[in-house]
Amino acid sequence: MRIQLANPRGFCAGVDRAIEIVERALDIFGAPIYVRHEVVHNTYVVNCLKKNGAIFVEELSEIPDDATVIFSAHGVSQAVQNEAKSRQLKVFDATCPLVTKVHMEVSRYAQKNINVILIGHTGHPEVDGTMGQFDSDLAQIFLVENTSDVENLDINNRVELAYVTQTTLSVDDTKDIISKLKNKFPNIQGPKKDDICYATQNRQDAIKSLTHSCELILVVGSPNSSNSNRLKELAIKNNIPGYLVDNAEELKKEWFKNIETVGLSAGASAPELLVDDVIKKIKEWFGAELSSDSGPKENIIFQLPKDLR
Ligand code: SF4
Known part of the structure; x- marks a missing residue:
């Protein structure tokens, strides 16, 4: 293996x-x-x-x-x-400064009384925070999760309208939702690039690449981690069995039946030591060899608040 x-x-x-x-x-x-x-x-x-x-x-x-x-x-x-x-x-x-960027977009639209459609998941704290940046008596913010929500949106086509997105969505699903929005509201404004962050994009690209060579994909991440869930879903959408595990204890031997190559990733909030534990466990069970895909280098660093530097 x-x-x-x-x-x-x-x-x-x-x-x-x-x-x-x-x-x-x-x-x-x-x-x-x-x-x-x-x-x-x-x-x-x-x-x-x-x-x-x-x-x-x-x-x-x-x-x-x-x-x-x-x-x-x-x-x-x-x-x-x-x-x-x-x-x-x-x-x-x-x-995260990339979430703050979306907050600022929403608040600018609200100041100009431009209605906003947020593409995101109901109940996620990022969505609550972003919705809560919109403060206008004359315009509204709407939440859509999928293309059927777009179909059901009942907004006058003549009002000024813009969209923003949660940072950790599925890149492919979001593209479909944006294209549906643009069809329905041809004058809708949006960011130059959607608001999905570099880390989400890069980790999804890396999973897509694994789907070409692996028969099973494991993602280390907690069940409430949005970006980790999207990675698992991406594997499944590409017809590769995918599982999200919080730690090595959650691995199940039966997943590895007839598997020659296992793809292993981790969500943006999962520490590498948990990935190491998963590798250790698979090696213990099956004596597996390790290889690593090549991918883009990430050298972004965000500054700490002044008083904590
Ligand atoms: S996944 Fe990371 S970089 Fe992307 S928005 Fe969340 S915290 Fe920021």
Whole structure:
């Protein structure tokens, strides 16, 4: 058996920065540090930070006055930002700068009273944060998840309209949704390139490349990680069995029956040490050899907030 590693895989610049923000805040200010929502969607990462004194909450109301709070990489709405300000909480914002870019697009459209269609997944914290950037009495923001949602959109064709997207979507599905939007609303405005981030794009390209040579694809990532789920789905869409595993303990021997080459990747929030554990387990079971795909080099680094540098 052979294990073929996807390249690139695992941590992106936004996740690196978000985790470092929590770690540095703990070092500088000491525990407890409150984090609104899982700073990144990975069980292992969150448990490690908890051990070091981070307390994860879903709402600011769970945080005492005078506390230090970190907003997760997925971003928050203006209402949450305002609540933190009015309570004078010390805030470090770990929102990925690429999510902030989408926030700024939405808020600019709202200022001009241009209606916005956000392509994204209902209930995902990034979507809640982005929807919550839209503040206008004369225009509205709408959420669509798929092409049938576009068909059902009931918006007057004469109003000014723009679209933005969640950063971690399926590149192919989003293309279809955008083309449907452009058909239905020929004057719709959009970003020059859609808002799907470089890390999502590169990891999906790497999975596509694995589908040419592998009979099974494993993605290391937590069940609530959007970009990890999209990687698994991409394998399945290309008729290759794909599984998402949070760690090596979740592997099942029966998946490997009659498999010669296993593709292995990791979502943008999954640490490499979990990939190493998966490799170790497959080697233990089947004595597999390891090879790595070539892929684009990622050298993007996002700066930390000033007080944490
Ligand atoms: S997946 Fe993309 S948008 Fe999300 S944190 Fe990473 S770089 Fe930022």
